Amino acid sequence: MIQKTALLSPRPVRSRPTRAQTRERILNGALEAFAERGFQGATQEDICERVRLSRGAYNSNFRSKEELFFAIYDRTIERLERHLETSIASALSGPGPAVENFVRAFIAGYAFDRSWYLLQAEFGLHALRNPAVASHYAARQARILSVIEEAVCRVWSGIEPGRPHASSRVARLILAVHEGAMFQRLLEPSAIKDGELLALFAEFLVSRSVIDA
Amino acid sequence: MIQKTALLSPRPVRSRPTRAQTRERILNGALEAFAERGFQGATQEDICERVRLSRGAYNSNFRSKEELFFAIYDRTIERLERHLETSIASALSGPGPAVENFVRAFIAGYAFDRSWYLLQAEFGLHALRNPAVASHYAARQARILSVIEEAVCRVWSGIEPGRPHASSRVARLILAVHEGAMFQRLLEPSAIKDGELLALFAEFLVSRSVIDA
DNA sequence: CCATCTCAATACATACCTGTATCGAATGAT
């Protein structure tokens, strides 16, 4: 026999948000603040104001700024990874030339918005300066790279059998182009049309003879 | 007749450094400090300690942190531009395949050291956040881009007459790859051999049919 | 040789950010 059933308790309306909810709100504020003011520039006050919470909530939920930074970075990179995976998967299963589909999917799936890019860039710089952070960052980036590499292999398996033995470096190359392009595009939106550099890059990629070199 | 000649005045030994000298020392300290601690993280104390000067010298020479940041960035990017120009020029005039020479020269000339990269990246992030800084950064980057584009055109003119009409975008592409590769390499030196990504990219470039597309 | 000026070092005042401690309201268990 079931002792406690929720059947008769239709969850009373809480006037007080759950801990997870406030934590989430702070993460949202942190994303914005870190993106717009940088890690050092973002203050507790700044973060909390954006989501209408007090520093009490902040300090109650996160032990330190570093901890919050890691948390928001992890959340962002995980969403990014999933986003990239699904959009690549759907693109590769569609009709049309695989390479173009892949590139388009990459642009769509990895074209995280301004805040995501800025946060990731900020964390990247942080990683370059702190060896401890570097390993964390590298591990996260490795997952992104493997998603890209997997896609590269699948694309090329449709062109010729076997995986290109430079797939790892190709993945890094793709990522490098994207990061660089993303930066230039955010800086001068007028200078580069949407995904233009990646599209140009895709044309290079099509000359697949190079892959096997 | 020359009234004042320096022939008999072999510049007395100054016990006090010139203003330009101390300014230069502070710039050196700023380069290191901004690179290793970031713009916000670098303090006056930090900068001054590295070059054995007091904050008095700092505040006497620079009105604000922003001003110093701009000054050290400008100095760095100018050196970078000259470095890139000369190394490309000498490489293109040498024997061997032009594309490879160019890429090698690019790596050598633009492979500024860790501090230069970090400073530039930091300034880039700053530019993304402050529109006022963005225009300054874009102007500087435009000069770098034109140097690269010029080289691209010269390389391709040796292959076929006329300049590729996508040369501007190719230049941006090269810069994007380099920035991205530089970052990955600094983060995981073991993962990428020296200029490996750019070399791979050079192989793509060799299939010049794409350029004219 | 003296007077003036330059410039970097030191001292000071102000502002601000972080983390801790305290307080009060909402929750849910008995």
Next chain:
DNA sequence: ATCATTCGATACAGGTATGTATTGAGATGG
């Protein structure tokens, strides 16, 4: 209903960075 607990808001203290003012040593010119 009551009591203990959770949790976010407010108040406080410590540390630190910035910019200004002041001072004294060294240069410069008459």
